[in-house]
Amino acid sequence: MSKKSTRAVAKPATHTPEVGGEAAAPASSRAARAAERRAAIVEAAMEEFIARGFAATRLDDIARRAGVAKGTIYLHFKDKESMFEELVRTVIVPVVARLNALPPPTGSVRDLIEAFAGNFIKEVMGTRRGDLVRLIVAEGPRFPAVADFYYREVVSRGMAGMRALIELGIARGEIHQKNLARFPQILVAPAMIAVIWQSLFARYAPLDAQDMLRVHLDLIFGERRTT
Secondary structure, three states: OOOOOOOOOOOOOOOOOOOOOHHHHHHHHHHHHHHHHHHHHHHHHHHHHHHHOOOOOOHHHHHHHHOOOHHHHHOOOOOHHHHHHHHHHHHOHHHHHHHHOOOOOOOOHHHHHHHHHHHHHHHHOOOHHHHHHHHHHHHHHHOHHHHHHHHHHHHHHHHHHHHHHHHHHHHOOOOOOHHHHHOOHHHHHHHHHHHHHHHHOOOOOOOOHHHHHHHHHHHHHOOOOOO
16 A cells, blocks of 8 residues: 655745834835825815815815825815814914923013014914914804814913913012903914904005014013113
8 A cells, every 4th residue: 555645735934024024114104105195185275275265175176286086085084174173283283382381481471472472473474374364264253163173272272371371470470460361362462463464454564563562562561671
């Protein structure tokens, strides 16, 4: 009786991807490409919203500007409102977040407010951020959900940060009008005026927003003493 061959059949080699290894690279590349597409969509959305307004902007136009298929947008955003919210989070929220991240001032409260407000004016006035703020002012009343989101993510945080600084100024004796803490809007009024003025009236009467801010702070803190 002849013996059957007992030669082993080789099994196909298996490979377990290692974290950080070459096998992880394709997934990492896909994630990077997805992040790039998302950023391109957000950038295109900003341009379209600013050019056309929130109401008139269409997803088709955003997709065309971003160089992606319309269906790709839905892989990242469920609708136009969620895209606008991402835009606000990306472009404006970080600016306001710096106010709440400020350390306790080692100098005067006025110096801290002047530095922050000055940077805010430079980063918003005359920039695409300013265009976005003006868009919200113009179209917010027609789109309550957009206005609600902007108030929650930007305005309420900014007001809380300013109120905290005002209360610190009152406690230190730098601010004598104690009711100012009830109306932090007064403190940030020059920044908002500057943003709106820039788009409407700057061609007729250019505004020195930094000087206006200093005059405004003189009214609140008193004029700086010169030596």
